[in-house]
Amino acid sequence: MSLGPYTSFIVTSYALVAAVVLWLIVWIIADYRRQQARLKEIEASGVTRRSGRSAADIR
């Protein structure tokens, strides 16, 4: 597969899209872990939700 004289532009755009999408995914996963950790921490300190269920439980 030859991409002609503009290979670098094509590769750069695909790489950029991959990078930004990956960054989004990583950010969302990291954010999820962070919120879960904070919920567990708060629950460990003895504060619970009114429903009595664990806040970190999402099922």
Place this chain on the structure above:
Amino acid sequence: MSALAALIRRDIRIALRVGGGALIGVLFFLTVTVLMPFAVGPDLALLSRLGPAILWLGALLASLLTLDRLFTADHEDGSLDLIVMSRTPLELACAAKALAHWLAAGLPLIIATPILGLLLNLDGTATLAVAATLLAGTPALTFTGMIGAALAVTLHRGGLLLAVLVLPLSIPVLIFGVAASQAAISGPLSFGTPFSILCALSLASLVIGPFAAAASLRHGLD
């Protein structure tokens, strides 16, 4: 010394947290710059000729408008009283606050410059020249703008009045900033002359700004 470090850390932290204004300045810079071509037309040759001026005006307005709350926020919640009473000289505290503001709101403008240079069809050298002049010149904008921010505390109002007070003071910085960038792009002057004057202006404002702001704050509290 640790008192000043604590003050700088606190101000940067507040600027970056929810409700802080650090990145809004960059957004303003971006918007103003994007607005310009709609006024002057999409002619790339014209835009690249006007580019440094547009970027400088955008940076000037962005750094000025974010200065509005520099002292009024501390005044409203009573922090300013304690800062005035403290063992740290008020001039140094003012300088620390201005430095924190420049780090949180001024530096991002310089980082955003290359992207905006691309939009205005500036080539690599021109973008670099504008970024260098902004790096040398924005401290002057922050430190002279700080005087207006301190006056805003005294006068119990900020916003447009602050802009009217400070904009004339920033004319020299604008002249030499744009002149230096133009010199780097097209000549005929050498880059060095206006650039060193720009640096001198920055250094002078580094001294004058804190003293004027501190004097204004001391007399302005009630």
Place this chain on the structure above:
Amino acid sequence: MKLTETLTDLANPTRFLALTARILPWLAAMTAILLAIGLYQSAMAPDDYQQGATVKIMFIHVPNAWLSMFVWSVMSVAALGTLVWRHPLADVAAKAAAPIGAAFTFLALVTGSLWGRPMWGTYWEWDARLTSVLILFLMYLGLMALWRAVEDPSRAARAAAVLTLVGAINIPIIKFSVDWWNTLHQPASVIRMGGSTLDKAFLWPLLVMAIAFSLLFVTLHLAAMRNEILRRRVRNLQMMQASRVAFTSEAGAGPKEIGAA
């Protein structure tokens, strides 16, 4: 009837979280499969007789450009949900969509300018379509700044909803003005491409990629909404924690010893 039932069902964040946890893996898998197919097809697509291989950039540029507008419409529906129906998940959806939409818009801009470089000779041309996307990007950033500026999410939600709807009404006006302003602009060829002039060899990969990216958005959006719900739980629990501190001290814990002070 079915739809409203589902909507009220989803109004319960706990049930929403449970549903999300169940369908997210499937969505992610489907996105990955479709993306793989789309990428393979794009790689196999022939060169355009005018643009050469650069036409391959279209396969990622067009889906991103389409999403940049689609996400704003999703946010507009959510904004209506906040203002009119007061659906409890609406502002969560609106807030979670903004950064994702901004990312797709950014990608549309960058791929557009990389696509334009061979054609125009510069990275940026004040071309009507690109300029409109740039303004859309600025509006996304402004919306994100608005969300960040107000600490209380339900107060921020109403302001953001108004701004989103005003934006939705204004976007066509802005697009029209920019078109008019740009005397050098080319006819909006995305729609034309989708119609008669676009060869089938390009159409299929483009369609698959567009669906794959839309699924990617749905996946990311659901995950981000889940994060936002958890973030609000953290906030509520922290406020409960704060009020509980007051309660215990009122109950007579009194001052503790402070030693030598």
Place this chain on the structure above:
Amino acid sequence: MRLSGRNLKCVRGGREVFSGLDLSATSGEALAVTGPNGAGKTSLLRVLAGLLAPAEGSIALEGGDAELSLPEQAHYLGHRDALKPALSVMENLSFWREFLGGDTLDADRCLAAVALDHAAHLPAAYLSAGQCRRLSIARLLSVRRPVWLLDEPTSALDAAGQEMFIGLMRDHLASGGLIVAATHLPLGIDARDLRMGGAA
């Protein structure tokens, strides 16, 4: 240590707030400034704190650190709590502790003394008015200053909070500090009364 003011006169916005005021307080002594609204209690405290210049008269602190001025040796607890809602309780306190400098006390212990130790990591935005006041009081403890200038210190505090604060003021006096407090409520500690506004 002795804080004294002689023949103090304060003018604000062209209006004379008070004049011919004398006051003095020595180590271990509390001065309760009382009087109706508008009598100039807050103005007097701000004059003592160096935030307002007196139109006439002089203020002196004898027996303190000769290198430092009165405001630099004083804590001022005003109407406003000097807290940033974006920062956590701990960040707020440690900022003032580091910024004010001098003789500092462990921040955790200060928070424990005002019963905010469990809230250390919460954003200050979530605190109630009374809790904000407690956090301000923790600031007084975190850095040692011999003179406390307090403006309505117990407003917004609940009964337990007032009790706690009385204990802290007693400790401060016992360790040789002095207090000037503007208040219209009884302070709860033995204090000399400085009545303002009645004679003038």
